[in-house]
Amino acid sequence: MYAESAAIPARQPVLPPGLPITATLLWMGALLASAAPWFGELDPGALLAAFWTFDAGDYSSVLAHYSWAPRVSIAILIGCGLGLAGAVTQQILGNPLASPTTLGVEAGGQFGVTVGTMFFPGLLAFSPDLVAVAGGLMAIGLVIALTWRLGFSPVTVILAGLVVTFFLGAVNMAFLLLKGEWLGNLFIWGAGSLVQNNWHPFMELWPRVLALAVLMLLLMRPLRVLQLGQTSASSLGAKVGMIRLLTLLLVVLMTATVVSRVGVVAFVGLAAPVLARLLGARTLGARLLWSSLLGGGLLLLADTLAHWASTWGDGSLVPTGTTTALIGGPIILVALQGFKNTHHMPGQDASPAGFLPKRRPVMLVGSVAITLLLVTTVISMSWSPGLEGWSWTAFSQWHEAWVWRGPRLLAAILAGVALGLAGTLIQRMTGNAMASPEMLGISGGAAVVMVLIVLSGADIGRAGQLGGATLGAAAALGLLILLARKHHFAGNQLLLGGLALYVFMDAGLRLVMASGGTVASQLLNWMYGSTWLVSENEALGLLALILLISATLLLVVRPLTILPLGETSASALGLPVTKMRLVLLLLAALLTASATVVIGPLSFVGLIAPHLARVLGQQTVGRQLIVAALAGGLLLGIADYLSRIVVYPNQLPAGLLAALVGGVYFLWGLSRHGRA
Incomplete structure (x- = not known):
């Protein structure tokens, strides 16, 4: 009986037909939408040839070769890379909402570039990748350190990742408000733009993206072992911690390399793997493949929408990061609604004994708080710097200072x-x-x-x-x-x-x-x-x-x-x-x-x-x-x-x-x- 059972071949999950059909429609729609503005100026053959040559006597051909074709190419390249990085991140953390975006990697990369611009311009000129990778590693390190003991539960990881993003964004904004004359263009870039005027960025980027993608794919076997769970994987001899750290390093390198070149467009790293799962990609290989393909199509579509919005508007640049975020929002919404594992919320499992300080009379605490509020009001209204240095405003003159200090303090x-x-x-x-x-x-x-x-x-x-x-x-x-x-x-x-x-x-x-x-x-x-x-x-x-x-x-x-x-x-x-x-x-x-x-x-x-x-x-x-x-x-x-x-x-x-x-x-x- 056991021999007969063993002879039954294991059935592989059947790939739903909706997945390749959706991917094909997405790519066809994105490519046609991107090429549509050129159909009146170039025939389809000349437009296709713009990817490798151009007609020096035709301005439209030159423009298509040096502007449109590299923009399409870099959108597909980055989208595929981020889709793969997102799928790998979800696999190693066992979290369907983990991505370079929700883990704060792209915010960390932008923070690294900002700090490099302010304090280490020589290092930034040498290689923008170094500071971006350092910032991304810092951000994901914070998230991992904070959620490791809580089992990387979906809600906890998202909370930690978004708060790291909030915090780093606030620091970036403080730099911008203080040094806006130096950092204004940096934050315009940071919003995410794929505008190109030559092939140099694409030619510089594709070997790096390809090399990182190959290294991720070489880790497929260890990543499959992680599906068994940490205990089972460890019992089979897998070094789970080392696999996670190595793979996350590759994810950070991929994301930070992109962020340092084109700004924040990393919502594709969340949307593509989630779409692949929703459309029926079950095995690890299928998720990696279709996440990459869907990522390329999604980013090309998002970039085309951004280009159309810039053209139809008053000429102001609509960044690709905006349209990718608008695509990522509904994707998060769809994925969140199906969540069952929302345990381990921070604060739910806390020990009451460890978080119940000694009770104090509310009148005493309230009186101290009110006193401090009054002290703050007096100091704010009275002791302030001016053109001639620090000065004290007497209470009898508060009615004059009220116009400037009172309403905002109140x-x-x-x-x-x-x-x-x-x-x-x-x-x-x-x-x-x-x-x-x-x-x-x-x-x-x-x-x-x-x-x-x-x-x-x-x-x-x-x-x-x-x-x-x-x-x-x-x-x-x-x-x-x-x-x-x-x-x-x-x-x-x-x-x-x-x-x-x-x-x-x-x-x-x-x-x-x-x-x-x-x-x-x-x-x-x-x-x-x-x-x-x-x-x-x-x-x-x-x-x-x-x-x-x-x-x-x-x-x-x-x-x-x-x-x-x-x-x-x-x-x-x-x-x-x-x-x-x-x-x-x-x-x-x-x-x-x-x-x-x-x-x-x-x-x-x-x-x-x-x-x-x-x-x-x-x-x-x-x-x-x-x-x-x-x-x-x-x-x-x-x-x-x-x-x-x-x-x-x-x-x-x-x-x-x-x-x-x-x-x-x-x-x-x-x-x-x-x-x-």
Whole structure:
């Protein structure tokens, strides 16, 4: 019987016909769309011949040979390389959402090029690859170190990777705002552009991409062993750690080499492998092959769309990085909706004994926080640098200084209060101590609308901008509700949907950086939390809104106390879990939007403030809300003051300083949970 069973040949997975058909249609569509503008000037034969020759007497032939053909070639080359790198990354981490993008590699590469431009221009001139590879290795090293103990679970890896991207992006933006005259063109390049005017970049790049691809393919056998799991692979003699490190090094080399040449277009490294999986590629060889082919077609299509958008618009460059991000967003969305393995969320498995500090009276902690807020207000209003050095403004002269210092300080404190309250609501509702308003994408919705308003040139005034940003936040909230509704607004799915929305905000940010100009610079200042545009009416309006919402929060203390017990227990106690989660989400979104339209979308105060309240011994819902609100106001109040004086007479956005501190805190928090 056993002999007969052994004689039965093992069946290989059948390749679904939809996969090659889709790949063929994608390539044909991308090639035809790219060639369509040339059909009126060159016949198909001459256009095809442009890849290797040209007619010196025909300007269109020369232009096609030195501009169109190398652009098509480099798009296909880079797309295939990034598709392969993404498939390999997913294989070694066992994570269908791992990619050079979600692991922060391309952000690290851009950070390396920025630092090289600022401090080591000689090294950058010698080889841009070195600094880009160093930055990519640093970024992926952070992500691996933070998620190693948590088993590389999908949600944890994405959270760590995107926060590393947030943090490095904030550092890059600080350099840009301080040294914009040196780094402006660098950030236009960093948005991702495949524009070519000769064959030199392609000829320089293809041997490197080919060599790295061959090395990855040589590791196919060890990569297949990893499919058995770490324990089984180790028992067969495979050095799992060495295989992972070597393969990740090749992925970083591939991604950083591309980033150093054409900027950030690495969403293809996520979209192509996910598409290959969704279309039925089951074996490792099939995934590597079809991910490479789909990557080439996707990037060529994205680049063609970017070229069309630049042509149809006012002539401004639309970067390829924007269109690849717009393609990557829906891909993430589709993949996230099918996730089952959302355990190991940071904070869920933490030991209560290790994270319950000594309880302290709320009156004592609140009094200290209020005192520090008053001290911050006095110092901010009175002690500041001027044209003649530092000076003290007497209280009797505050009415003169109020116009310049008062509204922005009040708005910063109120925005911190709003984010502290929103962060507490979100963390309690999701049961995730690493959640924050930024992670829900609501801030991103407001930011995208502001981007569109400014880039369209519409003169609608400050009130119109605030109204549009509010509508954007509401639209993002509505989309988030649709995404999470079938999961009963469960915490993990809310966070995953918010991360997908972040991808679209990233596309808008890259579009702004590519547009350049004074308007783009002002918009970027707002997006990273500048408060100097806030008027007194806006600050007072924010005060009224927060007071109204704070009164409403008194009604949700009991539901917030019951929800962490779990859906079954909460329902047994008579709580309508789904409806209550929706109400809490609406309140958190309104608080987040009100802060975002005033100081911008990125600060991480909503992450830090609830943690500070917990560290200060406030464990119950009501006490945590009060202390988190005070801590958030204090943090942004101090950040606003420092933003005025640190680089005087220049200014940094207050939200940028808060984001830098928040990013460090988040990374430290992840590592702490990893040790728990």
